[in-house]
Each structure stands twice: as C-alpha cells, then as structure tokens.
Amino acid sequence: MRHISIAAAIVLICTLAAAAQTPAPPQGTPDPDHKALPMGPGRDLVIKVCSKCHVPEVVAEQDFDGPGWKDLVNQMAANGANASDDEFDQITAYLTKAFPAK
Ligand code: HEC
Incomplete structure (x- = not known):
C-alpha cells in the first residue's frame, strides 16, 4: 500500500512540473x-506559420490594434514560431487589416 501512494505522488509531481514548463497551446x-x-x-503565411502549435483560427477571437498584433506576433516568435522577419511583417499586416480593433 505504501509503495502505491509513493508512486502516485511521484507521478503527480512529474505531471505538475511538466505542466508548469510548457504553456499549453489553446485548442x-x-x-x-x-x-x-x-x-x-499574408493569409497563406498565417495558415502556414501559425498552424504548427494551434489552429490559426485562434486569431479570430482576439481584439488587437496594430501594435497589439505586432506584440502578439513577437510573442509567438518567442514561443517558437518559425518565419523570417519579412514574413512576420506580412503576418502582422494581414492580422491588423483582417482583424481590426473593435
Ligand atoms: C511554436 C508554437 C506556436 C506557434 C508556431 C504559434 N503559436 Fe500562438 N500560441 C502558442 C502557445 C504555446 C500559446 C498559449 C500561450 C501564450 O499565449 O503564449 C499561443 C497562443 C496564441 C494566441 C492566444 C489564443 C488564446 O486563446 O488566448 C494567439 C492569438 C496566437 N497564439 C496567435 C498566433 C499567431 C498569429 C501565430 C503565427 C504568427 C502563432 N500563434 C504561432 C504557440 C505557438
């Protein structure tokens, strides 16, 4: 009985540690x-670059202005999104135009 509860505690600690390290991409x-x-x-670029970790549709729920979109794209680049500076600029321009602040 003792063994089982120690094993359960170890599994729980490992699960918590793993969850704390990797932010879960939104579904x-x-x-x-x-x-x-x-x-x-720029739409094709968004689909290509932004689909790696989550569906690109997550952008449709956001309400940013131009600088807000730029910050978000920078944040995703820090998360590991892979594109050239020029491509990130095109993505930001697309998002700013397609999803203007309400
Ligand atoms: C390397 C993985 C990765 C890539 C590629 C990526 N994202 Fe994300 N994205 C995440 C993670 C992880 C989160 C949740 C944590 C956070 O907000 O940083 C997230 C969250 C978001 C959110 C917030 C969604 C919500 O429901 O709160 C938006 C909007 C978003 N991403 C847009 C983008 C756009 C636009 C791109 C393309 C430029 C992109 N992502 C590419 C990992 C990624």
Missing part, C-alpha cells in the same frame, strides 16, 4: 478551409 476546432480567416495578402 480549437480544426477547419481545413479556415473560414474564420478573411481573404487577403
């Missing part, structure tokens, strides 16, 4: 057509 319903993303220059 969403995958949509192959990405209907939530309006057409426009």
